[in-house]
Amino acid sequence: xxxxxxxxxxxxxxxxxxxxxxxxxxxxxxxxxxxxxxxxxxxxxxxxxxxxxxxxxxxxxxxxxxxxxxxxxxxxxxxxxxxxxxxxxxxxxxxxxxxxxxxxxxxxxxxxxxxxxxxxxxxxxxxxxxxxxxxxxxxxxxxxxxxxxxxxxxxxxxxxxxxxxxxxxxxx
Amino acid sequence: xxxxxxxxxxxxxxxxxxxxxxxxxxxxxxxxxxxxxxxxxxxxxxxxxxxxxxxxxxxxxxxxxxxxxxxxxxxxxxxxxxxxxxxxxxxxxxxxxxxxxxxxxxxxxxxxxxxxxxxxxxxxxxxxxxxxxxxxxxxxxxxxxxxxxxxxxxxxxxxxxxxxxxxxxxxxxxxxxxxxxxxxxxxxxxxxxxxxxxxxxxxxxxxxxxxxxxxxxxxxxxxxxxxxxxxxxxxxxxxxxxxxxxxxxxxxxxxxxxxxxxxxxxxxxxxxxxxxxxxxxxxxxxxxxxxxxxxxxxxxxxxxxxxxxxxxxxxxxxxxxxxxxxxxxxxxxxxxxxxxxxxxxxxxxxxxxxxxxxxxxxxxxxxxxxxxxxxxxxxxxxxxxxxxxxxxxxxxxxxxxxxxxxxxxxxxxxxxxxxxxxxxxxxxxxxxxxxxxxxxxxxxxxxxxxxxxxxxxxxxxxxxxxxxxxxxxxxxxxxxxxxxxxxxxxxxxxxxxxxxxxxxxxxxxxxxxxxxxxxxxxxxxxxxxxxxxxxxxxxxxxxxxxxxxxxxxxxxxxxxxxxx
Numbered sequence: 001x002x003x004x005x006x007x008x009x010x011x012x013x014x015x016x017x018x019x020x021x022x023x024x025x026x027x028x029x030x031x032x033x034x035x036x037x038x039x040x041x042x043x044x045x046x047x048x049x050x051x052x053x054x055x056x057x058x059x060x061x062x063x064x065x066x067x068x069x070x071x072x073x074x075x076x077x078x079x080x081x082x083x084x085x086x087x088x089x090x091x092x093x094x095x096x097x098x099x100x101x102x103x104x105x106x107x108x109x110x111x112x113x114x115x116x117x118x119x120x121x122x123x124x125x126x127x128x129x130x131x132x133x134x135x136x137x138x139x140x141x142x143x144x145x146x147x148x149x150x151x152x153x154x155x156x157x158x159x160x161x162x163x164x165x166x167x168x169x170x171x172x
Numbered sequence: 173x174x175x176x177x178x179x180x181x182x183x184x185x186x187x188x189x190x191x192x193x194x195x196x197x198x199x200x201x202x203x204x205x206x207x208x209x210x211x212x213x214x215x216x217x218x219x220x221x222x223x224x225x226x227x228x229x230x231x232x233x234x235x236x237x238x239x240x241x242x243x244x245x246x247x248x249x250x251x252x253x254x255x256x257x258x259x260x261x262x263x264x265x266x267x268x269x270x271x272x273x274x275x276x277x278x279x280x281x282x283x284x285x286x287x288x289x290x291x292x293x294x295x296x297x298x299x300x301x302x303x304x305x306x307x308x309x310x311x312x313x314x315x316x317x318x319x320x321x322x323x324x325x326x327x328x329x330x331x332x333x334x335x336x337x338x339x340x341x342x343x344x345x346x347x348x349x350x351x352x353x354x355x356x357x358x359x360x361x362x363x364x365x366x367x368x369x370x371x372x373x374x375x376x377x378x379x380x381x382x383x384x385x386x387x388x389x390x391x392x393x394x395x396x397x398x399x400x401x402x403x404x405x406x407x408x409x410x411x412x413x414x415x416x417x418x419x420x421x422x423x424x425x426x427x428x429x430x431x432x433x434x435x436x437x438x439x440x441x442x443x444x445x446x447x448x449x450x451x452x453x454x455x456x457x458x459x460x461x462x463x464x465x466x467x468x469x470x471x472x473x474x475x476x477x478x479x480x481x482x483x484x485x486x487x488x489x490x491x492x493x494x495x496x497x498x499x500x501x502x503x504x505x506x507x508x509x510x511x512x513x514x515x516x517x518x519x520x521x522x523x524x525x526x527x528x529x530x531x532x533x534x535x536x537x538x539x540x541x542x543x544x545x546x547x548x549x550x551x552x553x554x555x556x557x558x559x560x561x562x563x564x565x566x567x568x569x570x571x572x573x574x575x576x577x578x579x580x581x582x583x584x585x586x587x588x589x590x591x592x593x594x595x596x597x598x599x600x601x602x603x604x605x606x607x608x609x610x611x612x613x614x615x616x617x618x619x620x621x622x623x624x625x626x627x628x629x630x631x632x633x634x635x636x637x638x639x640x641x642x643x644x645x646x647x648x649x650x651x652x653x654x655x656x657x658x659x660x661x662x663x664x665x666x667x668x669x670x671x672x673x674x675x676x677x678x679x680x681x682x683x684x685x686x687x688x689x690x691x692x693x694x695x696x697x698x699x700x701x702x703x704x705x706x707x708x709x710x711x712x713x714x715x716x717x718x719x720x721x722x723x724x725x726x727x728x729x730x731x732x733x734x735x736x
Contacts, residue, residue: 068374072378
């Protein structure tokens, strides 16, 4: 249960467009810049994949805060990743309908196929080549077609083990 | 007020209007601006609390200070309904409220010990103890732990918890002087608020909020500021412990002696925690006019020299090249016999602004007996940087006193003393609590030219080795006396431990040396010396050591202006 952000990636050079958009986000909160903490964290994760130590310190600096105040947020929300996930992120729904529809077996299948044995504190497992990551998520809002998954932003319903294998081929 | 607290919930302005408040059935008048915890305290009712601290912002997260409150019932005319007793009737709120974040108002009712309040406290205690390790036998906080105390006072007799406790990081090294045990932390956030509000060093925070909430420093940062150990004081449990004190002594064995810190001219009020003549720790003692409830780490940890191995324990005399132990009375007599043959111009005294007023007074008398102003005298000035919180730029605790008794010349005479010794004009040097070489900047070569070198110090050095007489004195924890801080406040030191070995309290050494050389004048005790001090200084007239009290007195501005 460590609070550290893993800096497995080299220091990221921030593009001018990134900085400009961040400034734009901050301008939405004229009363208290601190309110821009969450939007900036989301934007950083969308752009760079995960919240590194660099991200925490950069955002804190931008908002005139101390890094610990950003780290408090990052560690509160499991959806902020503190280390990189796979290039293709397989998110398996585990809420009731999908669970009944075989979501656990489906996740197990992905894990076996990808040779993933270890998961982090939030249940995220990454394949050895870093290409795929598998994790459970909560309801994806398609309970009639369980089990459902998302691969990055693509949505798949009623996923059988055969289809799962095909998806792994497709995203290669 | 010399210490700027971010908040002072326990202090209201003198002109605050009084409000009528009912506390546990009794109507009392209390100044507006108090919260319920402080209001209850003023009428002798204690409301237990963990996160609330009178000098920090209110976070209201521990829920221990839950009370019942009510406001006056209003009639249709929007006027309070007056009951049979002539007092307003109170409409009680059916839910408990936190006392720390509730300000008193006109006609308010407070119940600090009703069945509902007692129930709430039991409940809060049960929750707090769910994940708290029961390692009290090896916990440094045991004996001064609020969780222990409130458990006895307000808790349950047994636990209903049968599940697995949450495990968190142990022995986390979060700073130069502090170790954190996260399992013991009850998440009151006092340390976070102290670091943020008092010292503006916001490195602490809660990560993993939820059932695994963890107090942490930001990776790569450390809780290393010069006030970090105050977080150990205000931590209600044993989560933050001092590396210097941990596992050294059970706190209930400590004898606490009220004194002052001699680390700089601020003169923070302290408690010396000692057991069997060993000082184990210094902790701040509340004095709103000096240090509030805080002290700096430098002052707090700057006492270990008392028990250093180099401590001189025996008066010695040098005969030719051998140094031999000598009886005190023999030393005084020998010094008298040797010093008599020198003219005042041949004698110099290096005193110290670390000496007490009583010692400085006696030193001034001794100087008068040796020839008065012709005897060159000075102290060693020490300057550092003021930090705007507690530390003074003057690192000597009694510069004001040294000036008052004309021992100090702001260090300007040090060069003349040096020249005098080097040119052979000065033959005798008496150095007290300053090392002639290390502190006063004389050369070993110059010292060797002296006919008579008398040192009165705590620690062995080259100077004490070559001194003709080495008189081992007492540390601040081993003596009584008074000092005047940078703001002109006269404060008392008290004796916590006995002087070790053959060492002697400095006022006694000076008293005996003076009596031997110039004859006595019936001063024997420290009280008598202080009385003589007070009689000779108009600013201190009428004072006695007992009148100075634990919190000190501001002496007339005349004395204060000397300090600047």
